[in-house]
Amino acid sequence: MNYTLKNISKIFNVEFSGNGDFFVSEVSSIESASETSVVFLSNKKYLELLEKTKSKVVITTRELSKFCKHNIIITKDPYALxxxxxxxxxxxxxxxxxxxxxxxxxxxxxxxxxxxGANVVLGKGIEIGNKSFIGCNCSIGDNVKIAAGAYIHPNVTIYNNVIIGENIIIHSGTVIGSDGFGYAYEDNSWIKIPQIGGVVIGDNVEIGSNTSIDRGTLDNTIIGNGVKIDNQIQIAHNVEIGENTAIAGCVGIAGSAKIGKNCTIGGGAGIQGHIEICDNTQITGMTKVSASIKKAGVYSSGTPLMLNKDWLKSAARFKKLNEFFIKNKKN
Amino acid sequence: MNYTLKNISKIFNVEFSGNGDFFVSEVSSIESASETSVVFLSNKKYLELLEKTKSKVVITTRELSKFCKHNIIITKDPYALxxxxxxxxxxxxxxxxxxxxxxxxxxxxxxxxxxxGANVVLGKGIEIGNKSFIGCNCSIGDNVKIAAGAYIHPNVTIYNNVIIGENIIIHSGTVIGSDGFGYAYEDNSWIKIPQIGGVVIGDNVEIGSNTSIDRGTLDNTIIGNGVKIDNQIQIAHNVEIGENTAIAGCVGIAGSAKIGKNCTIGGGAGIQGHIEICDNTQITGMTKVSASIKKAGVYSSGTPLMLNKDWLKSAARFKKLNEFFIKNKKN
Amino acid sequence: MNYTLKNISKIFNVEFSGNGDFFVSEVSSIESASETSVVFLSNKKYLELLEKTKSKVVITTRELSKFCKHNIIITKDPYALxxxxxxxxxxxxxxxxxxxxxxxxxxxxxxxxxxxGANVVLGKGIEIGNKSFIGCNCSIGDNVKIAAGAYIHPNVTIYNNVIIGENIIIHSGTVIGSDGFGYAYEDNSWIKIPQIGGVVIGDNVEIGSNTSIDRGTLDNTIIGNGVKIDNQIQIAHNVEIGENTAIAGCVGIAGSAKIGKNCTIGGGAGIQGHIEICDNTQITGMTKVSASIKKAGVYSSGTPLMLNKDWLKSAARFKKLNEFFIKNKKN
Structure with a gap:
């Protein structure tokens, strides 16, 4: 289905200049656009690329619009539009x-x-809301409730008693409701703690591929509305994640950690168990969050990228840092 | 099935005070307990929560029992009980x-x-012991031996010739016996080394969801009795893990690493290939283990969590650490 | 099928000494070899093991051959042979x-x-080349093209419109073509960016188990010929990986990163989005690559393994590093 500039202007209540009857057929990157592609420009540094594009429709800000030709759609946030x-x-x-x-x-x-889809296996007492799609080869346990508008890709596993909100997306290979990693240690061996809590997932959540979300030990693991979870992520038992928090690939969140609303967690970060992270916190990639965060801000850990031969020297010095501080203490 | 305090006292040979005929129906967290829930208290700091709980049965130590009311079960290790x-x-x-x-x-x-379960595909020559459960959509290769009492959740893949001990649990999405990552480099390309070893897993092992355990190149990858492995873990070819070692989520263990008995490896840690870690070693979360550990203890690496603006400064200084040590050397 | 030393010498055009009619039946590690195993020795430090082996055929260099007995196959690179x-x-x-x-x-x-294999589900318009093997329980989306000689293990999920070259191997649990993690943020919530690009994978690629490769947002995610990808890896949307690069387990590569040819990325490393890594770069394990690399070399980050009690002191000092540098500045 194609739309004219006029249509788009009307639907999204935005201004345009150029030919209102021009049809756009697709969205594209500036580099691979066709004549009827719509592209976006929100940063001056891509102007050079724009010079060479085939596209004749650009979404941009009023400020940048003066550098654009052909058809222009003007908005405050070109990427959102x-x-x-x-x-x-x-x-x-x-x-x-x-x-x-x-x-x-x-x-x-x-x-x-x-x-x-084909070969799906469904347990007892399952409820699935209208307009939901369950891809082939999925396995869904007893008493799972999935609200309307779900899109679950092939080969997802959902254990018993998981509760999922409206309009969620789950990608392939993801497992929801597996047992938390809970044991008591006695006489040189581990006694398994039965994991009898559940998982409750809110509305408008998207979960990437090959991610794991464990069920709670006694109470629930809770994923708030609008949370976005990428691939290869581990969410342990009794974790709670606040609304609209976004978590990039390869993050691990240990048991009972509580993460606030509107946080962004960079790829590969690790969140220690039983800590709390307040709303609006940003964690950069590969950061080890080993303590609660009580004040919103951007947090990091680690060391910067170095040539290995230089790194070896800094690393060796790191081991002696305390000694060195003491020796060089200014009186 | 419900038990009275008297029943429990008898079964586990523990002391109690209160009403021996009181029925307990479930275990619960202190916060979400019902009147017939049993809860546990092993730390004084939760006494405040205990004040408000509905539960009328608490498992605790003799020392803490004086702060408890209603029915009390007394034991040295409340969590284990x-x-x-x-x-x-x-x-x-x-x-x-x-x-x-x-x-x-x-x-x-x-x-x-x-x-x-439904849609399971089984190869040739498979042996599965009594009382084992194989969930739906699993795929099990030729000549796999699984001893009695296994509980394998849906959607697990086991390659050919894997040997698994008694009473193991494997969670969904996990793959056992995939090829190790082994190549020889010649003339600007990689020659695959056939991975013809196996995987041998002991008794009472639990393996989480979406974990990978590769087969050995020539000899076996070996997981000892009682080992507990969490979600999202990578265990490479020819790794050996000693009895009762517990490995938290997102850990990666590179090829031919040997990990001792009764170790605990924190989430997100990385173990280099071809190293050895002695028995009873503890590795904290996200630690890079880049050398063998010959003496039991607690080991760490990394840097602490900081506000990004402060971290950037420390990180920049880290790069200059060697130079700075030399300049400031005390004579 | 067994081969004599003469056969092997002829097939690979290599020199041997000993009994040309001796049959070799298998390759083995030095430790677990049988009499008819062929083993290899490329490092003097394993000579002691060689003393005790049952094997009567060793592949080694001319230099090391003087320490070997029985039958010897001589070559420059014993491991490659x-x-x-x-x-x-x-x-x-x-x-x-x-x-x-x-x-x-x-x-x-x-x-x-x-x-x-059994229970595979195939979409519309799929093309699969000669001599390809698709294991049981796989799910393959519409319009996927897989060239000749593929070996896809059980339980792999391939989304729509993925293109895969010749002679590829994909291990179980891997997902190819899942949506990239792309959202625009507006009014306190995330708007999903449809992920309409594809994934293009070259010839002779091997991909391990439980790995995720996302499709591009608008253009393609591209994996070059001869690339080797281990288990538990995250490759985000629009990543490009050059020929013959090898990536070890648990690596995460964020969106739009471009990695050159013949690179090796150590286990657990994290590559930031939108950066470029030049050809022939080596990244050591668990390194955070937070900036483009323009000159080939070996790169690292992180701190070395320490006893936790010592590490705590160094870590505390790391936080004060900037202050300390300023105080101790040599005039």
Whole structure:
């Protein structure tokens, strides 16, 4: 489905200049745009690329618009508008409501206004809301509740008693509700603590591929509304994550950590168990968060990238840092 | 199934005070307990929570028992007893011995005293011990041996020739026996080294979700009895892990590393290849273990959490550390 | 199939001494060799082990050959030759071309010179080249193109429109083509950016287990020929990886990073988004690559392993490093 500049201007209530009847067919990067692609420009440094693009429609700010030609859509945040136009042009195809004949279900009276792909295995007492899509080869345990508008990609595993809100997306390989890592140590061996809590996931959550979210030990693991979780992430038992927090790939969050709202956690960061991180905190990539954070800000740990031969020297000195401080103490 | 205080006292040989005929129905956290929940208290700092709990049965130490009211179970290690009572109250439900009609098996004469879920695919020559449970959508390769009492959750992949001991638990998404990462470099390209070793896993091992354990190159990758492995872990070819070692989420262990018995490895730690870690070693979270450890103790690396603006300064200084030491050398 | 020393000498054009009619049956480690095992020695420090081995055939350099007895195969790079002989002796068994009766396919006229295992689900318009093997329980999306000679282990998920070259190997649990982690932030919530780019993977690539490779946002994520990717790796949207680069377990590569040819990335390293790493770069394990690398070399970050009690002191001093430098500045 194509839209004219006029259509777009109307739908999103934004200003444009140029040919209102011009049709846009797709969103593109500046480099690979076609004539009818819409592209965005929010940083002056890409002006050079814009010179060479085939695109004849650019979304940009009023300030940058003076550098643009052809058709221009003006908005305060070009990237956000680009996202919305992309969602318009790439609307998820309507899928057929269909429960594939190969599905093995122990739930009777399953909602029929849903799509369930081939070879899915469903436990007892499952509820799935309207317009939800469950990809092939998924396994969903007993008493799982999934609200309307879910899109679950193939090969996801959801354990018993997990509760999931509206309009969530879960990517392949992800496991939700596996046992937390809980043992008591006695007489040189580990006694497993039964993990009898659940997982409660809010609305509008997206979870990437090959991520793990453990169930709580006694109470629940809780993922707030609007939380975005990338690939290869570990969320341990009883973790709580506040609304709209975004967590990049390879992050590990240990048991009972509580993360506030609107935080961003950079890739590869590690969050220690039983700590609290306040709202609006930013953690940079690969940071070790070994203590609670009570004041919003940007936090980091680690050392900068160095040539290995230089790093070896700094690293050796790091070991002697305390001694050196004491020796060089100014009186 | 409910138990009275008298029952519990008898089963675990522990002392109690209060009403011996009081029924406990579940284990709970202090915060979410019901009247018939049993809770535990091993640290004075939770006394305040205990004041407000609905629970009328607390497991605690003799020392802390004086602060408790209602019914009290007294033991040296409240958490270990709590674990045992939880196992009693949450005994895994007996499952039916049944091989689902959708199972595709190349093994004849499979043991019938087991449960195999829907859509499981089994190779040739597989042996599975009594009372084992294989969840739906699992794939198990040729000649795999799994001893009695296994509980393998849905969607686990086990490659050919893997050997697994008694009473193991494996969570969803985990892969056991994938090829080690082994190549020889010649003429600007990599020659794959066939990975023809196996994986041998001991008794009472638990493995979390989305974990990878590679097969050995020539000899075996070996996981000792009682080892506990969390989610999102990488165990490379020819790694050996000693008995009762516990490994938290997101740890990576490179090829041929040997880890001793009764070690604990914190989340996100990385263990270099071809090194040895002695028994009873503790590694804190996100530590880089770049050398063998020959003396038991607690080991760490990294830098502490800082505000990014301060960290940038320390990080810049780290690069100049060697120079600075030389300049400031005390004569 | 067994080979004599003469056979091997002829096939690989290498010199040998000893009994040309001696049969070798397998490759082994020096420690677990049988009489007819071939072993390799490329480092003097293993001579002691060689003394005790049962093997009667060693691959070694001319220089080390003087320390060896029985049958000796001489070559410049014993490990590379060992790899080749192992490939000869462990040639992948020919599999039957067969599409299992349980396969659910929306593609008509699928190539028949392939093997597709049980319970595989195939979308529309899929092309799979000759002699390819797709393991059981895989899910392959619409319009995926896989060239000849692929070996895809069980339980792999490939999303729509992924393009894969010749002779690739993909291990279980891996997900290719999941959505990149892309959102615009507006009014306290995240707007998803549709991920409409693809993934293009070259020839002779191997990808380990439980790895994630995201599709591009607008353009493609690109993996060059000969790239080797280990387990538990995250490759974000629009990453580009040059030919023959090898990436060890647990590495995370953030969006739009460009990695050159012939690089080696150590386990657990993290590569920041939007940076470039030049050809022939080596990154040591757990290094945080927070800036572009323009000159080939070995790069590192982090601090060395220490006893925790000493580390705590160095770590505390690290926080005060800037202050200390200023105070101790030499005039």
């Amino acid at each position: 680009f996202a919305k136009i992309s969602n318009l042009l790439n609307a998820k195809l309507d899928f057929e409501y269909n429960i594939h004949s190969s599905v093995i279900s122990n739930t009777k009276n399953l909602n029929r206004l849903i799509h369930i | 709590f674990a045992k009572i939880s196992n009693l109250l949450n005994a895994k439900l007996d499952f039916e011995y049944n091989i689902h009609s959708s199972v595709i098996s190349n093994t004849k004469n499979l043991n019938r005293l087991i449960h195999i | 060992f790899a080749k002989i192992s490939n000869l002796l462990n040639a992948k068994l020919d599999f039957e071309y067969n599409i299992h009766s349980s396969v659910i396919s929306n593609t008509k006229n699928l190539n028949r010179l392939i093997h597709i």
